[in-house]
Amino acid sequence: MAHHRSDVLAHAVALLDAHGLAALTMRRLGAELGVQPSAIYHHFPSKQALLAAVADEILARGARPRTAAAWPDRLREVCSELRHAMLGCTDGADVVATVWAFGLGAAAPVVELEKVLTDADVPAELVPVASRALVHYVFGHAFEEQTARQAVSLGAVDRSLESLPDFDLGLDLVVDGLRARLAGS
Amino acid sequence: MAHHRSDVLAHAVALLDAHGLAALTMRRLGAELGVQPSAIYHHFPSKQALLAAVADEILARGARPRTAAAWPDRLREVCSELRHAMLGCTDGADVVATVWAFGLGAAAPVVELEKVLTDADVPAELVPVASRALVHYVFGHAFEEQTARQAVSLGAVDRSLESLPDFDLGLDLVVDGLRARLAGS
DNA sequence: ACCTGAACACCGTTCAAGT
DNA sequence: ACCTGAACACCGTTCAAGT
Numbered sequence: 001m002a003h004h005r006s007d008v009l010a011h012a013v014a015l016l017d018a019h020g021l022a023a024l025t026m027r028r029l030g031a032e033l034g035v036q037p038s039a040i041y042h043h044f045p046s047k048q049a050l051l052a053a054v055a056d057e058i059l060a061r062g063a064r065p066r067t068a069a070a071w072p073d074r075l076r077e078v079c080s081e082l083r084h085a086m087l088g089c090t091d092g093a094d095v096v097a098t099v100w101a102f103g104l105g106a107a108a109p110v111v112e113l114e115k116v117l118t119d120a121d122v123p124a125e126l127v128p129v130a131s132r133a134l135v136h137y138v139f140g141h142a143f144e145e146q147t148a149r150q151a152v153s154l155g156a157v158d159r160s161l162e163s164l165p166d167f168d169l170g171l172d173l174v175v176d177g178l179r180a181r182l183a184g185s
Numbered sequence: 186m187a188h189h190r191s192d193v194l195a196h197a198v199a200l201l202d203a204h205g206l207a208a209l210t211m212r213r214l215g216a217e218l219g220v221q222p223s224a225i226y227h228h229f230p231s232k233q234a235l236l237a238a239v240a241d242e243i244l245a246r247g248a249r250p251r252t253a254a255a256w257p258d259r260l261r262e263v264c265s266e267l268r269h270a271m272l273g274c275t276d277g278a279d280v281v282a283t284v285w286a287f288g289l290g291a292a293a294p295v296v297e298l299e300k301v302l303t304d305a306d307v308p309a310e311l312v313p314v315a316s317r318a319l320v321h322y323v324f325g326h327a328f329e330e331q332t333a334r335q336a337v338s339l340g341a342v343d344r345s346l347e348s349l350p351d352f353d354l355g356l357d358l359v360v361d362g363l364r365a366r367l368a369g370s
Numbered sequence: 371a372c373c374t375g376a377a378c379a380c381c382g383t384t385c386a387a388g389t
Numbered sequence: 390a391c392c393t394g395a396a397c398a399c400c401g402t403t404c405a406a407g408t
Binding site: 048097098100101102103104126129130132133135136137139140141143144147148151156157159166169170172173174175176177178179180181 | 233282283285286287288289311314315317318320321322324325326328329332333336341342344351354355357358359360361362363364365366
Binding site: 188221224228 | 376
């Protein structure tokens with residue numbers, strides 16, 4: 001039977017979540033779909049394009065309602081959603097951060113952060129810097145957490161995970177820095 | 186003629202810098218050394234172990250003298266050195282961040298940041314959070330900058346690089362957040 | 371100590387051809 | 390529109406054997 005782009009994408013996300021990025025292979029994905037590897041190229045021009053769609057799907061699945069009113073809380077809401085969306089899928093942080101850095105997708109969180117900052121009357125020249133500083137922190141934190149957990153479970157390293165720093169506290173450091181800058185202007 | 190571990194490592198770094206992570210292959214590295222791929226396993230137990238050594242070497246080559254006295258400047262000095270060390274080698278940010286997250290190496294910058302923070306009488310429970318927030322920012326920023334540059338030069342995407350945010354300004358956001366927290370205690 | 375040679379179990383991508 | 394089958398040019402890793 002014939003598949004659609006959405007079928008291929010759904011199976012790709014399922015494969016990623018079940019067995020990690022190393023297992024998300026055009027050949028394994030083909031096998032999962034009962035199809036030759038080359039058939040996937042009818043739906044996606046390259047593996048990179050497939051991964052970009054996977055990254056967007058991971059973010060879409062992590063969407064949550066917005067409730068906060070004050071801008072610091074709105075920033076925390078967006079960052080927290082981004083973090084949980086990535087942690088919700090095996091190797092999610094790696095995939096999303098890479099796709100975003102390549103400029104191929106996963107841009108929604110940054111766009112939303114920029115909107116929140118603009119709404120908060122943050123000076124225009126500070127908006128891109130601040131929004132990027134926030135996502136750099138979120139990506140870095142989630143990537144470390146996810147990778148360290150895998151390293152331990154693979155037995156590659158005997159690292160204590162208790163000392164993994166608190167996400168919210170570090171985030172507040174950036175938010176507070178921004179707040180201090182606003183108060184001073 | 187026989188090679189030493191240091192020869193293999195030097196050729197690995199040269200290969201990475203010249204052609205990127207995708208080209209740093211056990212087979213290509215063997216060819217570069219005039220040796221069978223399997224010979225490399227005499228010097229490194231796995232490619233992961235080789236990459237860990239490469240990451241440490243990238244950091245070692247980027248070492249600079251320390252001159253700052255005040256703790257905010259000392260933090261900036263360490264972060265700036267880390268950033269330039271990674272940007273100084275093709276795919277350096279990717280390699281260093283991944284090795285560090287796996288807990289296999291590249292730990293020196295975090296250790297040094299923790300020392301600076303401790304010297305500055307930052308509360309002990311804040312030291313690991315703050316040092317990690319700083320490296321998460323530096324890794325995220327450098328990875329984006331390096332990856333975006335590659336994407337553009339590969340023609341994979343037509344993204345303006347002018348809007349790449351200023352590194353120091355974003356870093357000051359985190360430092361200021363830390364400063365605000367100290368003043369409040 | 372350092373390396374060869376061969377094998378095993380894989381990759382992404384292309385492309386003519388089929389339905 | 391969606392897929393097959395075969396090919397091309399690769400991967401990391403293991404292991405017995407050589408010097």
